[in-house]
Amino acid sequence: MLTKADFQRLRALREKKHREELGQFVVEGPKVVAELLAAGFGFEQVYATAEGAALLPPRQPATAVTAEEMARISHFPTPSPLLAVGRIQRPPLAAGALDRGLTLALDGVQDAGNVGTLLRIADWFALDRVVLSPTCADLFHQKVINASMGSFARVRAHTADLAAALAATTVPVLGCDLSGDDVHTLPALRDAVIVVGREGSGLSEAVKRRVTRFVTIPRFGAAESLNAGVAAAIVCDNLRRALGR
């Protein structure tokens, strides 16, 4: 049984402004909620209809709601049987964090689906962290979380002034670009940052100035570009191949 205050709060979370004020975000959909629970993500609340409750792992606490109540709190046109509320956490990027291990940096990637795909790629290739410029789609946008297919819960992600963070690091900064060194000649780098830019416009000028090596995927045909996720994945695969692990 939900109170009037519950309805108000859960509906307010539809807007980014209120999410930031309340420090909470919402995810819906049986698949994504189950993936995040399986990945060990600790939600503050889980709301489940009778149908949804059957989909939860054993001993998962949840508030039972009727289908009518779910329809009132859902952010979707077709309400999901599960809706979960999590705490927005924005861990700062510690000084020197980029100096160790592999980082994927996103420079103005605005499409939420692309940001989610990039988190999934960082997870697949076991990168140590993802850094998003403030001009990227918001990490707590439901489309980002959905597209990450559970990787949202596993990947360490930070939002930070990217050009400043890159200026402060000593490791190679690899910029995905249409005119750079052949990605097949990448050396074995244990510590590096891979930066991908926005679809269409590419890397920003401030970030470009911090790139120490532009990297290009050899093109054989006529397509103008590859999307950010595809480009980042090919660079990661080549880097892992060079590292031999």
Added chain:
Amino acid sequence: MLTKADFQRLRALREKKHREELGQFVVEGPKVVAELLAAGFGFEQVYATAEGAALLPPRQPATAVTAEEMARISHFPTPSPLLAVGRIQRPPLAAGALDRGLTLALDGVQDAGNVGTLLRIADWFALDRVVLSPTCADLFHQKVINASMGSFARVRAHTADLAAALAATTVPVLGCDLSGDDVHTLPALRDAVIVVGREGSGLSEAVKRRVTRFVTIPRFGAAESLNAGVAAAIVCDNLRRALGR
């Protein structure tokens, strides 16, 4: 000035059934229409508002329409200044076509955006053709064309019974799978088919039986899978790398 019959026909093209009956499809949006014209795609009609006419290449024939007329024929909530109508062409896959060169085969890829991204990847890596199973998103779906970023006009694409086509070829059939040979050990294949399956369920059983070599992208982290476009792109990059060209 559009006639009543024009309005009826252009609006009817919103539905797949009518597109098939009339043998025509619609694309909208200044970017995609301009990309396809630049790639040499021959539209049957181009409709342009005054704003849209300024975006067309010199000497491109177009029917001038008012903003009000465009709003009535557009398939979008916000009408685009350009709308183009093309002829649906479904060239049959010739016998023996898969025996020469590189083919990307899509087995039940239902997401239109993914199909478009895969066309773009086939274009980038200069594959000789793309074959779609009838269970894929329709090639003439506007989302496919938009996501292909102009590659729709450059890539030779066929819809065909994929398992039957694979049964008839003598070249290696590489199936993207979670348990197969390391993609980094791919030999230099000048003639081959790369098959990617549906998100979630992967390759169909009928297609799996025709795969001669399952190929896997080494995973280092915990993501369950990579999306179809990302997986296909990494296989193409490794194949091109093995070929040394």
